[in-house]
Amino acid sequence: MLKRIFADNFRALVNFEFRPDRLSLLLGGNGSGKTSVFDVLGNLRDLIVLGRPVNELFAFTRTRWETRDVQRFEVDVQSNDGTYRYALEIQHPEDAPGKPFIRSEHVTLDGALLYRFSAGEVQLFRDDQGMGPVFPFRPDQSFLPNLDPTVARQMSRLAGFKEFMAKLWRVQPNPFIFEAASKQDDVFLARDGRNFGSFFSYLNSERPEARTELENRLRDALPGFRNFFFRRLGDAKLLLSTFNVEDKVSGEYNLLELSEGQRVLMVLYATVCGLARPGAVLCFDEPDNFVSLSEIQPWLQFLRDALETQGGQGIIISHHPEVIDYLAQDSLWWFERPSGPVIVRPFDADTASPLKLSELVARGAA
Amino acid sequence: MPKKLTCWLLCEDLEQERLFRPILERHFRRIHVEPRKPHGGASFVLQQVERLAHYIRRRHQEAVGLLVVIDGDAAGLQRRLEEIRTAAGLTGAVWEERIAACVPCRSVETWEMWLCGEHEVDEQTKYKETFGREIQRGAMSARKAVEAWFAPLTPEVRQAEETRLPALAHGRKEVARLQRFAK
Numbered sequence: 001m002l003k004r005i006f007a008d009n010f011r012a013l014v015n016f017e018f019r020p021d022r023l024s025l026l027l028g029g030n031g032s033g034k035t036s037v038f039d040v041l042g043n044l045r046d047l048i049v050l051g052r053p054v055n056e057l058f059a060f061t062r063t064r065w066e067t068r069d070v071q072r073f074e075v076d077v078q079s080n081d082g083t084y085r086y087a088l089e090i091q092h093p094e095d096a097p098g099k100p101f102i103r104s105e106h107v108t109l110d111g112a113l114l115y116r117f118s119a120g121e122v123q124l125f126r127d128d129q130g131m132g133p134v135f136p137f138r139p140d141q142s143f144l145p146n147l148d149p150t151v152a153r154q155m156s157r158l159a160g161f162k163e164f165m166a167k168l169w170r171v172q173p174n175p176f177i178f179e180a181a182s183k184q185d186d187v188f189l190a191r192d193g194r195n196f197g198s199f200f201s202y203l204n205s206e207r208p209e210a211r212t213e214l215e216n217r218l219r220d221a222l223p224g225f226r227n228f229f230f231r232r233l234g235d236a237k238l239l240l241s242t243f244n245v246e247d248k249v250s251g252e253y254n255l256l257e258l259s260e261g262q263r264v265l266m267v268l269y270a271t272v273c274g275l276a277r278p279g280a281v282l283c284f285d286e287p288d289n290f291v292s293l294s295e296i297q298p299w300l301q302f303l304r305d306a307l308e309t310q311g312g313q314g315i316i317i318s319h320h321p322e323v324i325d326y327l328a329q330d331s332l333w334w335f336e337r338p339s340g341p342v343i344v345r346p347f348d349a350d351t352a353s354p355l356k357l358s359e360l361v362a363r364g365a366a
Numbered sequence: 367m368p369k370k371l372t373c374w375l376l377c378e379d380l381e382q383e384r385l386f387r388p389i390l391e392r393h394f395r396r397i398h399v400e401p402r403k404p405h406g407g408a409s410f411v412l413q414q415v416e417r418l419a420h421y422i423r424r425r426h427q428e429a430v431g432l433l434v435v436i437d438g439d440a441a442g443l444q445r446r447l448e449e450i451r452t453a454a455g456l457t458g459a460v461w462e463e464r465i466a467a468c469v470p471c472r473s474v475e476t477w478e479m480w481l482c483g484e485h486e487v488d489e490q491t492k493y494k495e496t497f498g499r500e501i502q503r504g505a506m507s508a509r510k511a512v513e514a515w516f517a518p519l520t521p522e523v524r525q526a527e528e529t530r531l532p533a534l535a536h537g538r539k540e541v542a543r544l545q546r547f548a549k
Contacts, residue, residue, distance in 0.1 A: 220395070220396075297398060297399065298396065301387070301397070301399070325401035325402070326399060326401070328401065328402055328403050328404060328406075329379055329380050329402055329403070329404055330380070332404070347404075349403055349404050349405075351403060351404060351405040351406060351410075354410070354413045356401045356403070357401065357403050357404075358401070
């Protein structure tokens, strides 16, 4: 479980610390820094799991009014083995703008080093805390994506941290850029959901129980929806959905023929069905966009039940009254920037007021 | 068949939702959980009862039911029921048909512990912390309580339930009434 996020000198996050719970809702005005928290998590994941270079992820992300040339990030993760801490320092050289590099990178478990990168050198540590290999490595990307599975057997704890980061998902569906056809199975669901067809193809072949659950859920959420199937289209596959009207099959539709709201609902339910596993952290950025009012709470109920059953974690950014009122007794956090840097605090509601929480938020009562 | 098998659940907190939403889901296609507030408690629920009851009274053609859940706390079953009736401003057939009230005494954790097999509970003692510890131990959970809700009752357990937790016996009847309505 993700216990703590720290970021310093990243956009408007200066000495910023946030401790999420099992299900957290981030509230606050536009520009208050909520999405920057997801950016930190997403960037660290892409650095550690996908091996994306530092300059793609962190160039020109320093805090505008800060003069310091180093960014710092920390992530604390509670696991069955103890508490991991990942720490990263990124140097932004004044003489090479847009070309940041890793100054140092560490992973510890209950304070014991598992991995260290500094001064261009990687030092690995075995599970028994003995010294592992030492070798030079480039500072423009993390070594962790390259952790060799054969070596990782002696370093299962370090591999465990990487596994945790691989289960960190950020979802912000954009129905305008969905791809109708897929050429492969994708284990990853893209942040914007564009590869939904390829992700469904993966569920179809590798996770049939998740596929069945997804179709069952969509039958409730989308009036008339029956099921998905693929049709060959050259070297690609076209994902089609069948819909009924008054118990008769009315037609087969590809993703681009569906409404934006229908596409978003498919991604939201697919995220929970396919990705809500033990240890997973699901970060939703305004999942309610495009979704009809009556469909928001059923999805939230499904998400809550899945997290409680599977042991995952959810962090949601939303301005929507349906979301705010349903999650009103979960962990609510208020983001604001009264004088520059982002400040986050537990949301404090006027409990004596007869107004709903969403009504208080709308009236600026935070 | 009713056009929409929807039931509204108006409850104080998440623990009540954990018990009552799955129970209602066995009978209704959709459960809409009404807004609640941090520390809103019984008073916020009672504030919402009036507007929801007013709507339900006017919408006879829809299969919409309302289950109101408020912990008995120190007030107890009869006083809470009176508070709900007053807040709803409804009497007679409509009240009987579409609106049900459950008053876990002393709190929902009392019912959950009883349903999970702890039959030494009473309606005066607070069990929130005890139930929390049992959850941590893995011995009890809201899900187990839901399963037990639907398990057949032996005459002995039914008798003991009516004697020790009369509010639970009343609550079962209320939910059964909504259940019949859903059909």
